[in-house]
Amino acid sequence: SQTIHQWPATLVQPVGSPLSLECTVEGTSNPNLYWYRQAAGRGLQLLFYSVGIGQISSEVPQNLSASRPQDRQFILSSKKLLLSDSGFYLCAWSLGGFTEAFFGQGTRLTVV
Amino acid sequence: ELKVEQNPLFLSMQEGKNYTIYCNYSTTSDRLYWYRQDPGKSLESLFVLLSNGAVKQEGRLMASLDTKARLSTLHITAAVHDLSATYFCAVDDTDKLIFGTGTRLQVFP
Numbered sequence: 001s002q003t004i005h006q007w008p009a010t011l012v013q014p015v016g017s018p019l020s021l022e023c024t025v026e027g028t029s030n031p032n033l034y035w036y037r038q039a040a041g042r043g044l045q046l047l048f049y050s051v052g053i054g055q056i057s058s059e060v061p062q063n064l065s066a067s068r069p070q071d072r073q074f075i076l077s078s079k080k081l082l083l084s085d086s087g088f089y090l091c092a093w094s095l096g097g098f099t100e101a102f103f104g105q106g107t108r109l110t111v112v
Numbered sequence: 113e114l115k116v117e118q119n120p121l122f123l124s125m126q127e128g129k130n131y132t133i134y135c136n137y138s139t140t141s142d143r144l145y146w147y148r149q150d151p152g153k154s155l156e157s158l159f160v161l162l163s164n165g166a167v168k169q170e171g172r173l174m175a176s177l178d179t180k181a182r183l184s185t186l187h188i189t190a191a192v193h194d195l196s197a198t199y200f201c202a203v204d205d206t207d208k209l210i211f212g213t214g215t216r217l218q219v220f221p
Contacts, residue, residue, distance in 0.1 A: 032207055044155075044200065044211040051207050059208070090154060094209065100145045100157040101202070101209050 002027035006091045006104030013111055019064075019078040021107050023091030026072065031093040033074040034101060035066055038088040050074060051096075086111045114139045114205045118212035125219055128190050133215045135184040135201035142179045143204035146186055148197045149214075155200065159186075191219045 006023045013019060025031055032051050036044040046059045048066035056066050063082060067075045074091060088108050094101040115138040125131050135144070146158040159168040161177035161184060168175050172195065174187045184201055196219045201212040 034209060036211075043213045046208060046210060049208055057208075092155075092209070096207065098143070098162065100147075100160045102157065103155045106154045 002093075002102065004091065004093055004102055004104045006107060008107060009105060011107055011109045013081050013109065015083055015111055016080045019076070019081055019085070019109070021076040021089055021091075021109075023074045023076075023104055024072055025093045028072070028093070028095070030071060032096050032101075033068060034092040034094075035074065035076050036090045036092065038090065040087070044090065048076070081111045083111050085109065114141075114203060114208070114210045116201060116203050116210050116212040118199075118201060118215050120215060121213060122216045123218070125188075125191050125217070127192055127219055127221055130190065131188050133186040133188070133199055133217075135186070135212050137182050137184075137201075137203045137210075137212075139182070139203065139205055140179070141203050141205055142177070144177050144184045145202045145204075145209075146175050146184070147200045147202065147211075149200065150197050158199075188217070191217075193219050193221070195219050 003026045034049045035047040038044050050056050050068045064078050090106045091104040092101040117136045119134050144161045147155040149155050159175040164179040166177045172189045177184045198214045198216045200214045202209050
């Protein structure tokens, strides 16, 4: 069966520090991968999605970037965090629309 | 740009009552999904609707899709406290999955 791993679960980082969040999927090949951010009490904002290795589409201009170095690995990065980067970050995978997306457990990021 | 709107944003309902959450979207997609999120948790898939007229039911929840009206509904029958959560619809837009604003449901005795 397929599983998705996302870590860390919680992170407190100072303003201006770098960020690296990692997400890996097991049990499937060539999934679509997504990064979402959810501000407190709000909806999900699509940040990046990827349909294949090295293929990244950015939805929202910001100081974040994403990479997909391997088929089932998706990384969210920042060189310098801002206070506004605080939120709940969720990684998800799907098989391209005919099935639902499955979500990781999320990373709660607090920038102080 | 695809827009997905839900209403109401917040719903407080008494146990045993029925209610419907609405999800409107602006594209011609025929693939729509419903998710549940408990406070502080990730999202859990509830329903997958892949064609016009699709209807899915699980327990006290029933979801339907009308692609011509670009509308999906999530109907709650005889609500119980365990259904308290935030419910999201999401629309597939050629590899992008766009979420609605969410409906926070609170069921009280």
